Amino acid sequence: MLRLLARRLAAALPTLAGVVVVTFLMTRALPGDPAAYFAGPAATREAVEEIRRQLGLDKPLWVQFGRYLADLARGDLGISITTGQPVLADIAQRLAASAELTLLGLLFAAGCGIPMGVAAALRPNSWVDHICRVLATAGVSLPTFFTGLLLIYVFYYVLGWAPAPLGRLDAFSSPPPHVTGFYLIDSLLAGERETFGAAAGQLALPALTLGIFALAPMGRMTRGAMLAVMSSDFIRAARASGLAGRTIVVRYALRNALLPIVTTLGMVLSFLLGANVLVEKVFAWPGIGSYAVEALIASDYAPVQGFVMTMAVLYVALNFLIDLAYQAIDPRVRIEA
């Protein structure tokens, strides 16, 4: 088992290498003067030259790459001009906010999308099926930022159910003692029920926005996978054994359908991590997405680079986890490997 893990990890390494190389090239090899980027728009010519010397941008490319790798190993992602802090510190501070949001969105998407897909597959061409398919296509067509704004308008402005989209907590609450960085978990751990309520309230709309976006591919994939599985021989054989409907759908069909669904998760995550940026901007969420967007507007370059790198590494790590999950579900991969 451990050997399998090691082998899978080794397979992920070339991808990580690719990520590092690309992020490096993105800053050094693209048109424009990297030094000017890092120095910022307000820098004087001397300041730009100073930065150029400091960051070694006057050295040959391969020397720069070596330096880049060394910096990465030290965790040095540069300094943000706007905050004045090391980028890594900024990101570490804000990562939990993004993670909590994205995870909740994913949970919502899976929690609604999968049952919807199952329901649609069990009654093909019924009105349930058609509604699910229309919802799915509509969900895919809506820009995430637009969905977010719509939700704010309906639930905050019109109905007044949701709190003002001002960030992770409302004006009256303060963050719970830091354990994981996830306000929902930390507030429960500290027994602060009002904080939990406040955090949950603020999380509702942005998580819903993200969730709606991911709901569509999950629902569609579940429907397709379930349809394929339900028409297979072993399902017919299970029915011939008189097994109860629920046993067949959940234990026999859905578990098998989960395999292609889990594979889709990778793609869904790619979309989610991108949509995360847009949602954070709409809801003023203090995560790494809005960090990057603010830095972009201020032409503060190092945070953007750090952000891309972090997201990519996260994505590789999550894909690795998905791969492991797949193997946990499918014994054929596990045993034959």
Next chain:
Amino acid sequence: MSALAHARHVLAGNPVTGLAFALFALLLLAALAGPELVPYDPLASSDRALSPPSALHWFGTDNLGRDVFSRVAAAARLDLGMAFAAVALVFGTGTVAGVAAGFLGGWTDRVIGRVTDTIMAFPLFVLAMGLVAAAGNTVANVVYATAIINFPIYARVARTEANIRREAGFVEAARLAGASTATVMLFEILPNVLPIMMVQVSLTMGYAILNTAGLSFIGLGIRPPTAEWGIMVAEGAGYIVSGEWWIALFPGLALMLAVFTFNLMGDGLRDIVDPRRRT
């Protein structure tokens, strides 16, 4: 059954696809003639700021008194144009690369595979952000970035198709007749792969539109005061919380309509070209 008759047969059985084509015609009209036909100048401000939809201003006015309807209709050219440029670019490069990878195999396949995998290692929108930020905040770079992040899917589909047809009879025949590898690729494989790639074009047009709009929403690409659906939503975002919903709603709806149309069209085209793959 001729191709046209087959197409008509499918459309008859699927009125939704017919609707999609009709909407596409409408969008095309807006893109081609929109800026010339709109009632107001999209850039002209007035003193009737923030007025809700009325007979005078069908979609209301924004914070600078500009007519939202005119801006939305005029923006069609820009949004559709950018998406189309990106898709055309990636269609050309992705198809050729994919066909080469699938047909030639070996090193070509491995290199192109590596490029594709590297692109896919990033969450795609994030990669686009990074590319535009690195290369400079221009419209051209937004188009290039959108093309790059769509490259993997085109290359992959083309590669699969080329792979399937590699051993086909007509390919053998061409080779025996003395055609060079390049000729076989260009004149035998490519034309066969095109129909499926066209389906892919329609499906990714929607995604490209969302992408360019998303990038401009966060300030990359088009800049105010140009009328573009993404920045219009961004400009209208601040007014949602005070109840002026029309500034962001109509450009958002336009976006949704465009993407929806291309998705439906893509599904319909797929039914025409390859009904086996129907979802």
Next chain:
Amino acid sequence: MTATRQPPLLAVEDLSVSFRTRSGTVRALEGVGFTIARGETVGIVGESGSGKSVTAYAVMRLLDPAARVTSGRIVFGGLDMLAADEATVAEIRGRELSMIFQNPRASLNPIRRVGAQIADVLVRHANLSARAAAERAVALLAEVGIPDPARRARAYPFELSGGMCQRVGIAIALACRPALLIADEPTTGLDVTTQATIMDLVAALGRARGMATMLITHDLGLATERCDRIVVMHAGHVVEDAPTEALFARPRHPYTERLLAATPRPGRSLADLRTIPGGLPDLRRDDLPPCRFHDRCHRRSVDCALPPLPRRVENGRLVACRHPL
């Protein structure tokens, strides 16, 4: 088996089934009727596409959603299978009436251990606890001749050979001691030696439990070896129904005669085998002749314009032909 005056275990009467497809309505079964008595082994024989499997699925009420039973009755153990509700039928399936399939590995859940799959049926029908079911599953695996059953119970189908998968299938089907086992081409996907052992196993288990068997096969030779009675089907019709020896000795339907002539037997060389001309008619046609063998038959006459309703010939024999041998 001596014929007793008991009501038959399974009675199929005048069954007609159609399928709606994109290219038309397929009249898959028309007027199919036969009976199976308790403990009897009946073979349903015919070419691919003759409707044998459709009949089996109709009996189990496992037809495709696109299928329509347009007429007929299926009575199993006194229960009208077509009129009963799904819950009642689900109770019977796996307990009184079960099935084994042509592709044994594809008929098992690929990501569930085989012991667990047997236990599922036991928990469902025999009301056993999970642990008791697991133990009984191991015992069943031993009964079907799988060596080292305790270890094998934890195996996944992909780790077992085709023959072993079929044994597992048999264990599942026989777990609750059904009165009737439907075997749909159970050995077609297996090699010859395994075929014989599997058939022996089914026969032995059947005999020991007084179980009836409906053996579906395209192999007339296999049917004559294993069955008490044979029902010959052609293009959705039952054409002949007779005890094996009588059928073998003296076929009455021209199609049966052709089938026998095309079946390899010891003592016959390949050169002796004769093919049956033509192929099955297209069952979507509106102008199907009343006798669906008409176009391929060398004995067709003017009488054949009338429907060939099944008629009793000798004791226990039925032929559906206007011009029988």
